[in-house]
Amino acid sequence: MAEIVLDKVTKRYPDGALAVQEVNLEIADGEFIILVGPSGCGKSTTLNMIAGLEDITDGELRIGGQRVNEKAPKDRDIAMVFQSYALYPHMTVKENMAFPLRLAKVDNATVEKKVKEAAEILDLTQHLDRKPSNLSGGQRQRVAMGRAIVRNPKAFLMDEPLSNLDAKLRVQMRTSVSRLQKQLGTTTVYVTHDQTEAMTLGDRVVVMRGGVVQQIGAPQFLYDQPANLFVAGFIGSPAMNFVPATLENGSLRSILGDVTLTDRVRQLVEGADAPREVIMGIRPEHFEDAALVEAAALSSGGKFTHQVDVLESMGSDKYAYFNLTGEQAASAELQELAADAGSDDVPGDGISLVTRLSSASGAVEGASSEIWFDADKVQLFDPSNGRNLTYTER
Amino acid sequence: MAGIGGAETPAKKWGWGVLNTVVVIYALIPVLWIVSLSFKSSKTLSDGNFIPREWSLENYQNIFSTSEFTRALINSIGIAVIATAIAVVFGTMAAYAIARLEFPGKNLLVGVSLLIAMFPQVSLVSPLFEIERSLGLFDTWPGLILPYITFALPLAIYTLSAFFREIPWELEKAAKMDGATPGQAFRRVIAPLAAPGVFTTAILVFIFCWNDFLFAISLTSTEQSRTVPVALSFFTGSSQFEDPAGSIAAAAVVITIPIILFVLFFQRRIVAGLTSGAVKG
Numbered sequence: 108m109a110e111i112v113l114d115k116v117t118k119r120y121p122d123g124a125l126a127v128q129e130v131n132l133e134i135a136d137g138e139f140i141i142l143v144g145p146s147g148c149g150k151s152t153t154l155n156m157i158a159g160l161e162d163i164t165d166g167e168l169r170i171g172g173q174r175v176n177e178k179a180p181k182d183r184d185i186a187m188v189f190q191s192y193a194l195y196p197h198m199t200v201k202e203n204m205a206f207p208l209r210l211a212k213v214d215n216a217t218v219e220k221k222v223k224e225a226a227e228i229l230d231l232t233q234h235l236d237r238k239p240s241n242l243s244g245g246q247r248q249r250v251a252m253g254r255a256i257v258r259n260p261k262a263f264l265m266d267e268p269l270s271n272l273d274a275k276l277r278v279q280m281r282t283s284v285s286r287l288q289k290q291l292g293t294t295t296v297y298v299t300h301d302q303t304e305a306m307t308l309g310d311r312v313v314v315m316r317g318g319v320v321q322q323i324g325a326p327q328f329l330y331d332q333p334a335n336l337f338v339a340g341f342i343g344s345p346a347m348n349f350v351p352a353t354l355e356n357g358s359l360r361s362i363l364g365d366v367t368l369t370d371r372v373r374q375l376v377e378g379a380d381a382p383r384e385v386i387m388g389i390r391p392e393h394f395e396d397a398a399l400v401e402a403a404a405l406s407s408g409g410k411f412t413h414q415v416d417v418l419e420s421m422g423s424d425k426y427a428y429f430n431l432t433g434e435q436a437a438s439a440e441l442q443e444l445a446a447d448a449g450s451d452d453v454p455g456d457g458i459s460l461v462t463r464l465s466s467a468s469g470a471v472e473g474a475s476s477e478i479w480f481d482a483d484k485v486q487l488f489d490p491s492n493g494r495n496l497t498y499t500e501r
Numbered sequence: 502m503a504g505i506g507g508a509e510t511p512a513k514k515w516g517w518g519v520l521n522t523v524v525v526i527y528a529l530i531p532v533l534w535i536v537s538l539s540f541k542s543s544k545t546l547s548d549g550n551f552i553p554r555e556w557s558l559e560n561y562q563n564i565f566s567t568s569e570f571t572r573a574l575i576n577s578i579g580i581a582v583i584a585t586a587i588a589v590v591f592g593t594m595a596a597y598a599i600a601r602l603e604f605p606g607k608n609l610l611v612g613v614s615l616l617i618a619m620f621p622q623v624s625l626v627s628p629l630f631e632i633e634r635s636l637g638l639f640d641t642w643p644g645l646i647l648p649y650i651t652f653a654l655p656l657a658i659y660t661l662s663a664f665f666r667e668i669p670w671e672l673e674k675a676a677k678m679d680g681a682t683p684g685q686a687f688r689r690v691i692a693p694l695a696a697p698g699v700f701t702t703a704i705l706v707f708i709f710c711w712n713d714f715l716f717a718i719s720l721t722s723t724e725q726s727r728t729v730p731v732a733l734s735f736f737t738g739s740s741q742f743e744d745p746a747g748s749i750a751a752a753a754v755v756i757t758i759p760i761i762l763f764v765l766f767f768q769r770r771i772v773a774g775l776t777s778g779a780v781k782g
């Protein structure tokens with residue numbers, strides 16, 4: 108076990124592609140850290156550099172305080188779980204899991220014992236003599252995990268280990284990966300493009316975009332205090348709503364009506380030297396049916412009335428979707444997020460808004476509703492560079 | 502198999518069955534004819550019966566009675582085995598590099614080997630003859646092994662690189678992560694998976710060398726290095742008036758046996774290789 112430090116680590120592929128740029132990251136001993144971002148943002152490249160499967164172009168990688176840039180993967184004592192599982196098809200489950208131990212010239216009795224232990228933890232005991240081709244996806248995934256844990260490595264690296272499973276199994280495996288990591292207490296770097304996995308699994312999350320780290324922090328912190336538009340739009344499902352807005356002597360004018368900034372927000376905005384034109388971001392849960400809001404809060408928040416486009420009742424609460432006419436918030440970050448989500452080619456002009464209302468709301472699909480939002484929860488972004496103007500490191 | 506023609510109706514099954522039988526019979530009749538000829542005595546050789554009226558081993562005794570055939574057999578086996586071994590070893594290395602590595606001149610290498618494979622061999626016969634004469638390679642084993650390797654290598658590289666491409670690269674990365682040196686990763690993970698491909702290639706190359714007539718007849722002159730296909734063409738009867746057809750038939754049967762053994766011996770591995778390549782797990 109050991110801490111892993113990336114010190115200005117950069118990767119330039121031989122074809123000139125700059126895949127990872129000056130990543131600084133300190134991973135504590137025993138920490139579960141997630142690299143997340145849209146596909147092509149350099150997550151796998153970063154992981155492969157830690158593994159030693161890709162050379163580091165620039166910067167330094169230290170494991171347990173030691174520079175390992177020049178070390179071969181086998182000398183780094185790190186185990187890896189691949190997206191494709193990469194099980195050896197000509198070996199049985201048992202031989203697959205024993206392979207790292209055999210290479211390390213561990214004696215037979217110990218190999219037997221360790222494989223048996225790992226198989227018990229992963230519930231693979233009755234499959235030990237089968238070949239990978241006869242196993243289900245979930246079982247293969249567990250064998251891959253087993254092969255990683257048998258030799259108590261310094262760290263685990265996992266590259267989208269659950270993305271080949273179907274949705275239900277993925278949720279199950281997610282909890283068992285989390286439990287396993289807590290149980291073993293081994294430093295783990297986990298790559299995913301799924302923000303739900305990132306939010307639920309990690310102690311800390313690293314959000315990447317185009318080879319550059321956007322923000323590092325605990326999942327809740329990233330959710331509450333995204334450093335920029337990209338993180339704000341990437342973390343959270345359904346995603347944060349973005350609306351163009353104008354700042355004018357302490358009030359905020361937008362298609363959702365005018366609101367007076369709360370003192371907290373005004374101070375932050377003034378401190379951040381905000382431009383006049385901004386992008387306003389509001390999470391779906393910060394909206395409410397105006398009829399259900401107390402009078403005091405009602406007057407301090409923003410209000411707008413519009414026809415409900417679609418209403419989904421989830422039992423515990425209701426999601427009301429609106430389609431407002433107006434210019435969409437425009438920025439490079441939002442475009443990239445839309446492209447990644449595949450929604451950039453969904454037809455429809457105007458601003459779509461997702462709001463989460465309590466189940467007591469009387470909103471009806473097709474009818475107009477008055478919706479309130481919490482002015483203190485508004486986040487403002489600079490459209491030119493995506494910076495969060497209301498960011499605080501609390 | 503299923504899915505070739507959609508649903509399997511009984512009529513379709515019958516149709517395929519009949520077609521298969523016809524093809525197999527068409528292919529086997531000449532072979533059976535040769536076998537039949539080889540067991541006929543010289544008197545009944547030309548009686549036109551498909552099944553010999555009296556079975557005799559006369560022809561087999563004849564061909565093994567002189568050194569002419571046995572010597573050729575030894576030459577054939579030796580030359581084909583050596584050429585196959587060398588071509589497969591170098592072919593494996595080259596194919597692995599082509600499938601896995603990016604290096605300058607890679608496309609050139611592939612292009613040149615394709616060019617060699619397509620080159621009409623007959624046009625090389627006279628230059629090779631001259632070259633080997635002046636180098637003292639004419640009528641020696643190396644004199645045949647070298648051109649065989651030249652033409653077998655592209656074949657080996659092509660089949661093997663197709664097999665290597667089928668092996669997921671991540672397996673090798675996984676082996677490295679599990680603590681293997683590049684050598685160990687190759688020996689314990691890649692080689693076992695590539696084995697069916699190597700055997701298939703070995704068989705193809707062996708058959709190519711075993712069957713060659715063109716180089717063998719042009720680049721040899723004596724029993725010292727004459728291979729079986731050539732020796733066959735030099736068969737004469739014991740007298741001027743005797744028909745050597747019986748001996749030729751017997752020799753033809755004998756030289757088919759190694760190939761059949763070779764294929765039967767490796768068959769299971771080949772089939773396993775072909776299907777593992779076709780069905781991605």
Ligand SMILES: Nc1ncnc2c1ncn2[C@@H]1O[C@H](COP(=O)(O)OP(=O)(O)O)[C@@H](O)[C@H]1O
Nearest residue numbers: 120122124126145146147148149150151152153
């Ligand atoms: N072997 C390679 N050669 C050149 N460019 C590469 C190579 N592998 C990845 N890239 C590029 O590097 C960037 C990051 O890739 P990757 O780390 O695989 O992204 P992710 O895992 O986040 O989807 C991509 O733009 C990709 O095209």
Ligand SMILES: [Mg+2]
Nearest residue numbers: 150151152266
């Ligand atoms: Mg990736």
